[in-house]
Amino acid sequence: xxxxxxxxxxxxxxxxxxxxxxxxxxxxxxxxxxxxxxxxxxxxxxxxxxxxxxxxxxxxxxxxxxxxxxxxxxxxxxxxxxxxxxxxxxxxxxxxxxxxxxxxxxxxxxxxxxxxxxxxxx
Amino acid sequence: xxxxxxxxxxxxxxxxxxxxxxxxxxxxxxxxxxxxxxxxxxxxxxxxxxxxxxxxxxxxxxxxxxxxxxxxxxxxxxxxxxxxxxxxxxxxxxxxxxxxxxxxxxxxxxxxxxxxxxxxxxxxxxxxxxxxxxxxxxxxxxxxxxxxxxxxxxxxxxxxxxxxxxxxxxxxxxxxx
Numbered sequence: 001x002x003x004x005x006x007x008x009x010x011x012x013x014x015x016x017x018x019x020x021x022x023x024x025x026x027x028x029x030x031x032x033x034x035x036x037x038x039x040x041x042x043x044x045x046x047x048x049x050x051x052x053x054x055x056x057x058x059x060x061x062x063x064x065x066x067x068x069x070x071x072x073x074x075x076x077x078x079x080x081x082x083x084x085x086x087x088x089x090x091x092x093x094x095x096x097x098x099x100x101x102x103x104x105x106x107x108x109x110x111x112x113x114x115x116x117x118x119x120x121x122x
Numbered sequence: 123x124x125x126x127x128x129x130x131x132x133x134x135x136x137x138x139x140x141x142x143x144x145x146x147x148x149x150x151x152x153x154x155x156x157x158x159x160x161x162x163x164x165x166x167x168x169x170x171x172x173x174x175x176x177x178x179x180x181x182x183x184x185x186x187x188x189x190x191x192x193x194x195x196x197x198x199x200x201x202x203x204x205x206x207x208x209x210x211x212x213x214x215x216x217x218x219x220x221x222x223x224x225x226x227x228x229x230x231x232x233x234x235x236x237x238x239x240x241x242x243x244x245x246x247x248x249x250x251x252x253x254x255x256x257x258x259x260x261x262x263x264x265x266x267x268x269x270x271x272x273x274x275x276x277x278x279x280x281x282x283x284x285x286x287x288x289x290x291x292x293x294x295x296x297x298x299x
Contacts, residue, residue, distance in 0.1 A: 009235030009238070042257020109261075
């Protein structure tokens with residue numbers, strides 16, 4: 001009969017929490033200009049410097065999917081899927097945040113100026 | 123002998139059917155729980171993992187994977203193809219971990235440790251699938267840390283529940299534990 005809790009369980013918890021911290025490191029770089037990158041089907045379709053946005057506007061990378069951009073933030077406003085997880089992800093406003101619409105294969109991710117892409121191909 | 127053999131097969135079909143239904147009911151129930159503030163939307167407690175972990179421990183590897191398959195098909199019917207891939211990938215990895223850990227003779231981990239590892243495997247499988255579907259590997263940095271943290275919490279809960287219900291559920295299988 002296995003026990004509910006053994007000493008090795010603590011090691012498991014520690015290793016997983018350590019792994020979570022390691023994954024967090026790229027997100028911790030200093031706040032610089034915020035850049036939102038919009039991917040569709042794995043390709044970059046739009047790169048927006050969120051600090052330079054003066055007036056909020058919306059655009060649709062694909063039919064039915066709508067993304068709103070405002071100063072310092074970007075978010076999905078509507079989606080075609082049923083669960084609307086990308087809309088529920090809310091406003092993205094800091095480095096490392098991501099919202100994904102898997103059915104439409106659209107991803108928004110935010111990065112600070114430091115780790116901007118080296119090169120862009122369209 | 124033949125009678126006994128038949129009885130065992132019938133029993134197994136009934137057990138997998140009941141457990142499959144239980145897993146689906148639990149998957150539905152957890153959609154009623156509102157999203158945890160601060161955690162990624164779509165992160166779920168994974169109560170149906172308790173069912174597959176129980177089958178992996180007390181019934182058989184095949185039974186556990188069969189219920190995982192039923193879960194994935196159900197997700198496919200109710201929430202679409204993407205959800206089916208996500209559920210299937212996470213479920214397969216998590217069930218594999220449960221089978222290895224719960225069926226090994228070495229008792230180096232308790233239920234909490236096993237529950238956490240299964241939850242982590244489930245989330246890793248889903249995260250990798252999400253990266254493949256969207257073609258965006260950077261999801262690992264965006265969602266990974268939160269998903270790991272969430273898996274520790276949910277794995278703790280599922281492992282504890284499994285330990286508590288094991289003596290009662292164990293009675294309906296042939297194997298005495």
